[in-house]
Amino acid sequence: MNRLALKAVLGSILVFAAVAAVCLSGGCGGSAPEASAKSPVPSPAPSWVTEAAAMQAAHWGDAHPEAAYWGLLHDPQLGEITASGPNDPSHKAYVIILVGDYEQMYSQVHWPRPPSTPLPAIKWIYFLYTTTTHADAGSFGFGIKEFDATRYPDLQPLAL
DSSP states (O other): OOHHHHHHHHHHHHHHHHHHHHIIIIISSSOSOOGGGSOOOOOOOOHHHHHHHHHHHHHTTOSSOSEEEEEEEETTHHHHHHTSOSOOTTOEEEEEEEESOOTTHHHHSOOOOOTTSOOOOOOEEEEEEOSSSOOEEEEEEEESSOOOGGGOTTOEEOOO
């Protein structure tokens, strides 16, 4: 083998060894967790969020919910909660989720339904607030299935 060919083979072996070392240390593929994939550190809710959540919980019939959550969310999480779909990741809003018995909502809001149809239990409700003035954004809704907070990693527990 001539010298030039030997240098090329040795160079290829060195490149292969360097790539293998990087991959084995977690630099290739998707097996090593990224630093940005860590869960956010829980932080206390701003006082206005706690006050708004307490007011909404009392107004809609369960002042002591079994769970409450808050977060500054954007799509797709925001769109999944509001059922509006993940359409604009630049849109953000403060979200309050209250998990409890909110069937009183049926008597306070006009819901189209046949009179003889029993209505399902309302198990959780949500409210949106603006990011600039923290005003009620006029968007609220509810869920009749169990609320799964694990689907929304940016939500944080809220003590009421």
